Amino acid sequence: GAGVSQSPRYKVAKRGQDVALRCDPISGHVSLFWYQQALGQGPEFLTYFQNEAQLDKSGLPSDRFFAERPEGSVSTLKIQRTQQEDSAVYLCASSLARAGGNQPQHFGDGTRLSIL
Amino acid sequence: TQLLEQSPQFLSIQEGENLTVYCNSSSVFSSLQWYRQEPGEGPVLLVTVVTGGEVKKLKRLTFQFGDARKDSSLHITAAQPGDTGLYLCAAYQTGANNLFFGTGTRLTVIP
Numbered sequence: 001g002a003g004v005s006q007s008p009r010y011k012v013a014k015r016g017q018d019v020a021l022r023c024d025p026i027s028g029h030v031s032l033f034w035y036q037q038a039l040g041q042g043p044e045f046l047t048y049f050q051n052e053a054q055l056d057k058s059g060l061p062s063d064r065f066f067a068e069r070p071e072g073s074v075s076t077l078k079i080q081r082t083q084q085e086d087s088a089v090y091l092c093a094s095s096l097a098r099a100g101g102n103q104p105q106h107f108g109d110g111t112r113l114s115i116l
Numbered sequence: 117t118q119l120l121e122q123s124p125q126f127l128s129i130q131e132g133e134n135l136t137v138y139c140n141s142s143s144v145f146s147s148l149q150w151y152r153q154e155p156g157e158g159p160v161l162l163v164t165v166v167t168g169g170e171v172k173k174l175k176r177l178t179f180q181f182g183d184a185r186k187d188s189s190l191h192i193t194a195a196q197p198g199d200t201g202l203y204l205c206a207a208y209q210t211g212a213n214n215l216f217f218g219t220g221t222r223l224t225v226i227p
Contacts, residue, residue: 004158033214033215035217040202040220040222041219041220042120042204042206042217042218042219042220043159043204043215043217044217045214045215045216048213048214055213056213056214059214091158091159093158099208099213099214102146102147102149102164102166103208104149104161104164105161105215106161107158107159107160108158109156109157109158110156110157110158
């Protein structure tokens with residue numbers, strides 16, 4: 001498809017395990033964003049890539065969270081030593097140009113992460 | 117403190133009724149976006165408003181950007197069950213790379 005694709009759609013892990021979430025943005029999109037969305041809330045920013053460069057990681061809640069986009073397309077969000085408070089939907093979004101201005105963001109359907 | 121406060125948080129109405137959702141802030145924005153999110157899906161952009169006082173219509177949905185570019189409203193006329201979802205306002209803050217999202221309004225339209 002032509003949209004943003006995320007996998008897996010659902011992930012259940014035990015507390016302390018490491019998880020990796022994948023995002024395939026729309027082809028050719030320069031900007032890629034990761035957001036965390038708690039139940040019933042709006043998404044909250046985690047990190048931003050412009051091509052392969054991670055320009056903003058101010059939203060990552062702890063050093064257990066790590067994101068990469070090595071070739072400027074697919075991105076992976078990794079969470080180490082998961083905690084129950086990490087349970088949320090993780091959304092990926094991409095946009096055609098650099099962030100800011102009136103740029104619309106195109107969202108994937110998210111990965112629902114549940115930590116037991 | 118939320119950058120963008122939405123009200124009401126929850127809204128349940130009968131099919132055919134009208135409703136208004138508000139998005140308020142103390143900050144000034146160069147533009148503001150509205151998204152709708154359905155369960156199990158990502159947010160989908162509805163509209164972007166740019167000019168203070170601007171009004172945009174999308175079928176039965178009317179979006180307005182406040183004159184001071186600090187607030188916005190979404191009005192739905194003759195709501196349909198298909199309008200059910202989470203409505204989110206969002207904006208870029210000056211110098212920031214990311215969208216800040218509002219607290220969300222969960223709308224349920226009962227047939």
